[in-house]
Amino acid sequence: xxxxxxxxxxxxxxxxxxxxxxxxxxxxxxxxxxxxxxxxxxxxxxxxxxxxxxxxxxxxxxxxxxxxxxxxxxxxxxxxxxxxxxxxxxxxxxxxxxxxxxxxxxxxxxxxxxxxxxxxxxxxxxxxxxxxxxxxxxxxxxxxxxxxxxxxxxxxxxxxxxxxxxxxxxxxxxxxxxxxxxxxxxxxxxxxxxxxxxxxxxxxxxxxxxxxxxxxxxxxxxxxxxxxxxxxxxxxxxxxxxxxxxxxxxxxxxxxxxxxxxxxxxxxxxxxxxxxxxxxxxxxxxxxxxxxxxxxxxxxxxxxxxxxxxxxxxxxxxxxxxxxxxxxxxxxxxxxxxxxxxxxxxxxxxxxxxxxxxxxxxxxxxxxxxxxxxxxxxxxxxxxxxxxxxxxxxxxxxx
Amino acid sequence: xxxxxxxxxxxxxxxxxxxxxxxxxxxxxxxxxxxxxxxxxxxxxxxxxxxxxxxxxxxxxxxxxxxxxxxxxxxxxxxxxxxxxxxxxxxxxxxxxxxxxxxxxxxxxxxxxxxxxxxxxxxxxxxxxxxxxxxxxxxxxxxxxxxxxxxxxxxxxxxxxxxxxxxxxxxxxxxxxxxxxxxxxxxxxxxxxxxxxxxxxxxxxxxxxxxxxxxxxxxxxxxxxxxxxxxxxxxxxxxxxxxxxxxxxxxxxxxxxxxxxxxxxxxxxxxxxxxxxxxxxxxxxxxxxxxxxxxxxxxxxxxxxxxxxxxxxxxxxxxxxxxxxxxxxxxxxxxxxxxxxxxxxxxxxxxxxxxxxxxxxxxxxxxxxxxxxxxxxxxxxxxxxxxxx
Numbered sequence: 001x002x003x004x005x006x007x008x009x010x011x012x013x014x015x016x017x018x019x020x021x022x023x024x025x026x027x028x029x030x031x032x033x034x035x036x037x038x039x040x041x042x043x044x045x046x047x048x049x050x051x052x053x054x055x056x057x058x059x060x061x062x063x064x065x066x067x068x069x070x071x072x073x074x075x076x077x078x079x080x081x082x083x084x085x086x087x088x089x090x091x092x093x094x095x096x097x098x099x100x101x102x103x104x105x106x107x108x109x110x111x112x113x114x115x116x117x118x119x120x121x122x123x124x125x126x127x128x129x130x131x132x133x134x135x136x137x138x139x140x141x142x143x144x145x146x147x148x149x150x151x152x153x154x155x156x157x158x159x160x161x162x163x164x165x166x167x168x169x170x171x172x173x174x175x176x177x178x179x180x181x182x183x184x185x186x187x188x189x190x191x192x193x194x195x196x197x198x199x200x201x202x203x204x205x206x207x208x209x210x211x212x213x214x215x216x217x218x219x220x221x222x223x224x225x226x227x228x229x230x231x232x233x234x235x236x237x238x239x240x241x242x243x244x245x246x247x248x249x250x251x252x253x254x255x256x257x258x259x260x261x262x263x264x265x266x267x268x269x270x271x272x273x274x275x276x277x278x279x280x281x282x283x284x285x286x287x288x289x290x291x292x293x294x295x296x297x298x299x300x301x302x303x304x305x306x307x308x309x310x311x312x313x314x315x316x317x318x319x320x321x322x323x324x325x326x327x328x329x330x331x332x333x334x335x336x337x338x339x340x341x342x343x344x345x346x347x348x349x350x351x352x353x354x355x356x357x358x359x360x361x362x363x364x365x366x367x368x369x370x371x372x373x374x375x376x377x378x379x380x381x382x383x384x385x386x387x388x389x390x391x392x393x394x395x396x397x398x399x
Numbered sequence: 400x401x402x403x404x405x406x407x408x409x410x411x412x413x414x415x416x417x418x419x420x421x422x423x424x425x426x427x428x429x430x431x432x433x434x435x436x437x438x439x440x441x442x443x444x445x446x447x448x449x450x451x452x453x454x455x456x457x458x459x460x461x462x463x464x465x466x467x468x469x470x471x472x473x474x475x476x477x478x479x480x481x482x483x484x485x486x487x488x489x490x491x492x493x494x495x496x497x498x499x500x501x502x503x504x505x506x507x508x509x510x511x512x513x514x515x516x517x518x519x520x521x522x523x524x525x526x527x528x529x530x531x532x533x534x535x536x537x538x539x540x541x542x543x544x545x546x547x548x549x550x551x552x553x554x555x556x557x558x559x560x561x562x563x564x565x566x567x568x569x570x571x572x573x574x575x576x577x578x579x580x581x582x583x584x585x586x587x588x589x590x591x592x593x594x595x596x597x598x599x600x601x602x603x604x605x606x607x608x609x610x611x612x613x614x615x616x617x618x619x620x621x622x623x624x625x626x627x628x629x630x631x632x633x634x635x636x637x638x639x640x641x642x643x644x645x646x647x648x649x650x651x652x653x654x655x656x657x658x659x660x661x662x663x664x665x666x667x668x669x670x671x672x673x674x675x676x677x678x679x680x681x682x683x684x685x686x687x688x689x690x691x692x693x694x695x696x697x698x699x700x701x702x703x704x705x706x707x708x709x710x711x712x713x714x715x716x717x718x719x720x721x722x723x724x725x726x727x728x729x730x731x732x733x734x735x736x737x738x739x740x741x742x743x744x745x746x747x748x749x750x751x752x753x754x755x756x757x758x759x760x761x762x763x764x765x766x767x768x769x770x771x772x773x774x775x776x777x778x779x780x781x782x783x784x785x786x787x788x
């Protein structure tokens with residue numbers, strides 16, 4: 001008897017999944033979101049952020065000092081990857097109007113006492129003006145000016161010690177007693193695209209799945225049916241069967257799309273894929289399952305087909321901020337930290353970055369995997385609850 | 400006078416609809432209020448502090464401990480000690496720390512005997528802001544440590560204190576951050592994200608409203624109500640939405656530059672027409688999309704794609720100049736890009752209208768974008784010959 005029960009259960013699950021698949025493939029809108037948006041979006045974002053590195057930000061230079069150090073400083077800044085000395089101006093007014101015409105994004109100003117101060121062995125100050133409309137302009141001007149300053153300081157000091165009669169080695173051990181070595185192993189040039197795209201990829205999985213599922217749930221509602229309607233032959237509680245059965249239909253589709261997004265898209269665009277294939281697969285298994293029950297739970301609240309776009313589109317950029325890859329998680333206000341636990345991407349994106357970009361194994365994503373697992377269980381229960389409540393409501397209204 | 404009456408009828412009907420279906424108010428006022436609260440509170444103080452920096456101290460001397468204490472003393476950084484590099488590396492891969500400083504064994508004795516020990520640091524560039532800030536902090540501290548070592552020697556040689564600073568620090572940069580003196584992430588992000596969300600809600604809601612007429616088959620009735628003129632239908636509808644979003648847009652400007660005291664080099668009176676132009680231009684785009692594709696679900700999907708991409712193409716994160724040349728021009732097709740240029744002229748540089756009138760014209764052009772397609776929309780309204788869902 002028991003074996004029969006299990007077999008029937010499996011059969012029901014199978015049938016429900018097939019029914020869901022038929023619904024999905026009959027609905028053009030859902031297909032559009034799953035297969036066109038799901039497949040094209042990641043490519044599109046990669047194309048938009050293809051270069052990812054801002055090079056040669058134009059700056060203007062006002063050299064009132066006109067000494068050898070300032071001239072060398074200007075040449076060296078021009079030689080950096082970050083900036084390009086586009087204009088040499090006679091005064092600040094001219095440089096300022098260039099900035100207002102958006103021809104330059106930064107100004108470097110050498111005051112007239114710059115050279116004299118250096119000759120007197122005092123600290124000479126130069127001024128840097130940065131356009132803050134985009135932080136990347138600021139970052140470029142700042143890094144270029146500071147790097148050149150450090151190397152110039154070394155040169156000036158070495159020259160002075162040489163004049164005082166020190167050997168080069170003695171001078172170096174005074175000027176730079178502790179030389180340093182910089183490593184940026186996962187994103188060597190602080191590329192904007194490598195950091196952003198790694199986080200965006202899993203957001204795309206979650207959001208397209210969520211929009212597709214809600215579209216379908218909304219359609220059924222509009223047709224006076226419900227996602228929770230059980231086939232007539234199931235008289236008893238079919239809650240688990242509905243949730244598991246509908247789930248595997250999405251699971252089948254999204255494991256495919258997910259693998260495409262997590263493995264193939266980064267490979268096409270030459271993004272780092274340092275993780276172990278099976279480790280990332282484990283993450284995908286958990287993440288996709290989590291997204292399915294997340295979608296099922298929240299789509300229960302939608303009663304019209306298109307409403308999801310009106311009400312929830314803004315969540316995509318917010319989810320991206322909540323992943324903590326730009327604004328660090330340690331600086332989240334407590335309320336938003338709690339709020340971020342609503343979304344699978346909060347854990348999923350970090351886990352993906354840690355494994356796929358930073359090359360860690362599963363232990364590098366341990367916290368996130370546990371988070372995803374807890375979330376999956378939670379959303380599975382709420383999805384069941386949604387079906388149960390919906391069914392009770394349907395039966396009540398029918399009776 | 401007939402057309403005024405017709406337009407009035409459309410307006411009344413639209414207002415009734417808004418009263419009956421909360422989705423319109425939730426989708427505009429609700430979404431925008433939520434996002435305003437989110438962005439204005441999420442970034443808190445504007446710049447993260449106590450960014451976790453991992454330290455592997457192989458020396459355990461007074462010099463290395465002082466270095467660690469100095470990093471702790473900065474507002475930016477907070478050190479976390481690790482016994483081995485292995486542990487620290489795993490923590491960095493986990494994203495728990497933004498960087499690792501490796502202090503070499505024998506640092507103290509090597510510095511003392513001029514053997515120049517090498518200090519190594521590792522950054523995690525995948526956590527972008529945390530990694531960059533840690534980089535800034537570590538670089539500052541290691542240069543200060545170098546300066547301190549040199550100062551010690553100079554003091555022993557009897558150089559007087561006034562001269563020492565000029566010797567160990569011959570150059571100094573005085574940085575002026577124009578438009579955002581505190582390098583506040585809040586100013587940077589919220590200034591553009593909130594107008595971006597505004598554009599998003601306008602495009603989506605306009606498509607939703609016009610698409611709804613097609614979907615529920617009420618389009619012929621609406622056209623009759625407007626005296627058979629599609630222009631009257633659009634005028635009536637946009638009158639309501641311009642009122643709604645115009646008010647929201649102005650409130651946004653008042654909240655940002657008035658209530659939240661965001662720095663504003665120009666005048667708030669210039670930002671109000673700017674945001675109104677953004678509202679009108681976004682409405683133009685919404686009508687354009689539904690006129691091209693009078694299929695509600697397709698138009699909404701396209702509208703969603705468009706308005707999410709607009710945030711990338713505005714160029715306040717990755718500047719448009721850094722994008723691939725083939726797609727750079729596309730940025731012009733987004734009202735948000737033009738609004739960004741106005742914003743950077745008015746708010747950041749304070750040039751006034753003279754600096755951004757061309758962008759204002761660009762935005763105005765979006766208003767007339769749907770004109771050539773009005774006949775197509777009218778036909779769709781009459782024949783309802785497109786798929787409905």
